Amino acid sequence: MPDAICHVHEAPDALTLAQDLARFVAERLQExxxxRGAALLVVSGGSTPIPFFKALALTAVDWPKVSVTLADERWLPPDHADSNERLVRAHLLQGLASQARFVPLKTADALAAHGVPELEVALQALPWPADVVVLGMGSDGHTASLFPGSAQLAEALDDGRTARCLAVSAPLLPNVPVDRVSLSKRALLDTRQVVIHITGLSKRQLLEQAMRAGLADPLPITLAWSRANIPCQVFYSN
Known part of the structure; x- marks a missing residue:
């Protein structure tokens, strides 16, 4: 994996990786x-971050001064099994980290597009730039809810876009086929540090492919290292 693009932290197993990442993120938040008297953490959903969430929840940080929000959310009730909010509340906002302020990416509106204006107001009020944005990556190269071939992808990646979030139509299987809200590139890169957190050889190979220059159709994950002034870290284990 090209270390010149993103600094790579490799661990022997997922648990060690989670603990290493928790220490790294906690240090950035405490800084x-x-x-500045406040810190902001943006996290992603899925199964990969659960050990990291559990480790971070037990780590000493001045949590009452930390805000946490999501890189994306499925437009589902917050108690639904596929809700990222549910995941974060169950595994991160526990123990010491229960004192953090959580800003969800879901409203009571029936449609994601209808909820965006309210979410935009909530996001604008957070203490940007984020101290850390932790991104995952799907097997198709998507990150947050920015999917290859999505009708909303060009809008989400537009460097001239000022909005921090947008509604995204349901992706194809094997992704959960429900509408979503995703942070835009503008919001994801309004940060002091980008982290890509992945496990498994297949994802490492895909990330290495995405890092190779000259791809005719760059994968969405490439946004993570698209700004030279924003450090990018990869935390990886088999």
């Missing part, structure tokens, strides 16, 4: 609190 934010110490320097």
């Amino acid at each position: 934010g609190v110490s320097q």
